[in-house]
Amino acid sequence: MPFTLADFDYALPPELIAQAPLAQRSASRLLVVDGDRRSDSRFVDLPQWLRAGDLLVMNDSRVLHARLLGRKDSGGQVEVLVERLLDHNTVLAQVRASKSPQAGSRLRLEGELDVEVLGREGEFYRLRFADDAAELIERHGRLPLPPYIERQVEAPDELRYQTVYARERGSVAAPTAGLHFDQDMLAQLRERGVGIAYVTLHVGAGTFQPVRAGKLTEHRMHTERYVLPPATAEAIAATRAGGGRVVAVGTTSLRTLESAALDGGSKAPPENPAALDSPPGGPKNTGDGPACFLKVGAGETALFVTPGFEFKMADMLITNFHLPKSTLLMLVAAFSGMEEIRSAYRHAIAARYRFFSYGDAMLLHRRREQ
Structure with missing residues (x-):
């Protein structure tokens, strides 16, 4: 039976909506979800969940005073x-x-x-x-904090509602998974042999628009611009060839990668299908993986990801907790599994995780049946 909007609803106590950032970016909590296994961790411990040869793909879009x-x-x-x-x-x-x-x-x-x-x-x-x-x-202009942050913009927001690697102006909302990274964290990751590459997707105001259609097939996403540099496609190809995992930092990075794969192009990133299909953290398979080609350069996407979508590019996803009935909640359910995400959100609420833009983070493994 097709999913409806009601399938992505949940009750969130209002006091769990983070109204301000923590004193330190990497001080947030991290819920790790791998199939039916969950681990309560800290974002500062992220390097321990990754390994040499993995690649983080980050969105370097900068928020406008929109x-x-x-x-x-x-x-x-x-x-x-x-x-x-x-x-x-x-x-x-x-x-x-x-x-x-x-x-x-x-x-x-x-x-x-x-x-x-x-x-x-x-x-x-x-x-x-x-x-x-x-x-x-x-x-x-003024910094456009999300509507669920019920206060005026304050001076610290000018820094904290931007990622430390933001450089390409054009977003009206922060790619919030990246807000947890500070320079020390980036240095630690590089020291451990984890690669870092960048894409650009300018987040539009439509990201705050609710899904109004009861049938998900009737919903239409707003178009957003993205850029996937040749260096990032080459880094993905090298990661695949070396048996590493591609870790999308945020739903915007994930949508960029999947959109570039769907659009096609001359670059073929994965030459190591075993790495693409292997369970993250587990033994590598030897079967054939899905063939996919990345479109390098600029493009536009209105990709709407719901359960059943076949992911080609990312093995893991770092993301925040998302609003009920939102397209982003549908995306993470597609990535890690509907029941797995429902269970993870129930756990996060019971454990008093902080939600939304200034909230805590999740490290999601791609569902294994894919």
Whole structure:
């Protein structure tokens, strides 16, 4: 029987929603899930769960100051949340106002930015800034903390709602699995022989949109841009050839890898199917693995992953705990197994783990029947 939205619901005590980061990035807890086995650990102990020859793939997207407040030229209040940069001075954005702004009207944002409304595209608006949109947004906008963080942005958020390796501007939400890494952790991993490679996926405002369709087949994801560099494809190929495991840091990295595999391309990352199909941490198989090719370079993805999806690229996934009925919860259930994730979430709630963006982390192994 096909899954419905109700299959991905759960009751979360509100006090478990983390409202602020811990004093140290790597001080969070880590729940390790490998089939029906669970281990309560700490993120600082992550290197012990990995081995030389493994590869971490991280999303280096940087969060924009994408939230801007202002008024329409008619005087009504307006809130703008940039979805994505389209070109030098044009963006796609959510616009909240008592009455929808019309094409040709202007918005006065943050008291000094004049923005023209070019038109509507579905639930988003195309807006044109007078100059470099990215620069103006960074200079005048506000950090867009998720709506479940019920407080105003504070000075520490400017650092803590970015990963330490963020460099490519374009997201309106942090790739939160990466928030747990600090420079000491990255150094420890390299010392242990764990490789690190990067992709870029700019997270859109649609990441906070609930799934409204009762039938999952009717839900449509928002399109997001990604880049998979040649060096990352080469690192994945080398990892496969050496028998290592590919560990996606965050659902955004995982979606990038799987989208690049589905899109195809000239690079063929895994030449070692035994490593691809081996149970993480267990003995290697000798059977044939799935053939897949990575598209190198830029692309766009609206990939919606639900249970039954055949993963080709990642053996393990580092991720935070996700909202009920969210596409991200569906993705992790597809990756590690529906019952395994249900059980893990029940355990996390009982053990008082911290949830969502500033919360604790999970290290998930790919389900073994794949």
